[in-house]
Amino acid sequence: MPAVKTKRMPRAVREQQMLDAAVQTFGRRGYMAASMDEIAELAGVSKPLVYLYLNSKEDLFSACIRREAKALVDAVRAGARPDLPADRQLWSGLTAFFTHTARNPDGWSVLHLQARTHGEVFAGEVAAMRAEIVAFVTQLILAAARDAHRDPDLPAAEVAGLAEALVGAAESLADWANATPGVTARQAAATLMNFAWAGLGDLMHGRRWVPPADDEGDQQGSTSPVR
């Protein structure tokens, strides 16, 4: 048993190195242009070993999608702070999301661009992750609305719509932030707070939602500019 264990450990580590190299290559070159030669070289292993471990380019890409989807969902869940008031919860969740997408631009590109551009199987894996995030956000909005006892009757259908709007806006802003030099994760999160929390109506009247000054280092540095 110990012998098996020591044999397996290096494999797990090497697999992660291959996935790191694959995410970087798929994210930057695109799925079609990425070559297994390049991925193997970047991972510092032989191409046959990549095939031995991950089977095919398709399976390697699927493994990348699953790993990056889990990392993103974990980051968003970790950013949830149910103890905070609703606006601070949203701010915390959004900074966690944009910090993760800013720090992992290749992973975000794999999930939001590459996976959806290369066939229904890959797109389906990402759709499942997205549905999980929408369900999570729906619960957060519903809990916030009910806890506040201010609009306990917010219809479930409208909450579902609001969660879709929030997730769609966040996806679009993550693409934009990663493609726009100088836009930090904190700025992207603040833009979405202004949009989604304060609302364009307040914004037009010069009433902005202002990020709290006291949340620096609030959650492992996620609120400080990351680029």
Next chain:
Amino acid sequence: MPAVKTKRMPRAVREQQMLDAAVQTFGRRGYMAASMDEIAELAGVSKPLVYLYLNSKEDLFSACIRREAKALVDAVRAGARPDLPADRQLWSGLTAFFTHTARNPDGWSVLHLQARTHGEVFAGEVAAMRAEIVAFVTQLILAAARDAHRDPDLPAAEVAGLAEALVGAAESLADWANATPGVTARQAAATLMNFAWAGLGDLMHGRRWVPPADDEGDQQGSTSPVR
């Protein structure tokens, strides 16, 4: 010359029939599963004629994307009402958008799902249309903010981010509305107004943005439920 003209007219009409059949088939079956046999049969023409007119399945799909992209952009532009106050402008634009996507669910599926799932060339065509809509929305938000003289200094970068957020939210809600029985175009537009104009903050306090009662028939029936 007149002879050429009468010869061309039926071709243009028949081409539109083929495109109608192709949009319906691609939108419902998906790009891969859609067959040229099925498209020709639905259009009431022979398969060789479809190839003669549109050349290949790829070219036919590209023609569908271009036609549906133009129709969507035209619908959104037609919904712009620069004479109205900013909130009514947004309401008018959103109802035009959701009315179009609700009335043309196959066209929306081609643009937002199929085109992005089947390779970089098709995805690129949709990205160009999306960039045009984002630029248009950016100008609307900028003009509204400046005209109001309330926040004339709203930074251009933040306006660009707000436009991305609004477009991303609208895309996500259009998918959701078309997939959710009983959600009308007007309801989807009202949800996005609550989200983007009133803001979640106001919504949590029970302050909703209420669609104006007097806009029925405001713009060719686009504000009435379409399903």
